[in-house]
Amino acid sequence: MRIFTSAVGLALVLTMGSARSRDLKPAQACTRLSDDASRLACYDAALGYSKSPAVQSSGTDKTAPPAKFGDNGLLHPDAKADLPKSMTVQVRQVTSLAYGLYRLTLDNGQVWRTTQADSALEFKADDMVTISRRVLGGYEVSFAGRNASVNATRIK
Numbered sequence: 001m002r003i004f005t006s007a008v009g010l011a012l013v014l015t016m017g018s019a020r021s022r023d024l025k026p027a028q029a030c031t032r033l034s035d036d037a038s039r040l041a042c043y044d045a046a047l048g049y050s051k052s053p054a055v056q057s058s059g060t061d062k063t064a065p066p067a068k069f070g071d072n073g074l075l076h077p078d079a080k081a082d083l084p085k086s087m088t089v090q091v092r093q094v095t096s097l098a099y100g101l102y103r104l105t106l107d108n109g110q111v112w113r114t115t116q117a118d119s120a121l122e123f124k125a126d127d128m129v130t131i132s133r134r135v136l137g138g139y140e141v142s143f144a145g146r147n148a149s150v151n152a153t154r155i156k
Helices: 002-032 036-046 053-058
Strands: 086-096 102-106 111-114 128-133 139-143 149-154
Antiparallel strands (some): 086 102, 086 128, 128 139
16 A cells, blocks of 8 residues: 555656646746846746736836936835936926025926025026936935035935
């Protein structure tokens, strides 16, 4: 009886193993794809992965990199590291805050707040400004083509 049980167990293991290897052949073909998105889609299709209806209806993140600029993952949790180092945009609206600080609403819809005051920088509507990432983190805003800048934080 032991030999019979062992033989059935061995047959079952071999059958499952060969079925498993047949299931992986389509996935093995995905390794030849160089594009990350295509390779992931290939693996998903080969292994039968399907997204939940909520994820499928939302689609992929259609927010362009400039729209995520300055986010640091707080406004868009999936912000990517391949963002530009700076952007030059036009100021749509300026709100003066206490202590010489400003709230800048840009023409791309972003809202930034200066966190440092400088009497040499007086922002007005329709100004062209450049917002740049600092080397050790954070952002600075300056008039386009000028060197004087102040620290800034994106709030929307």
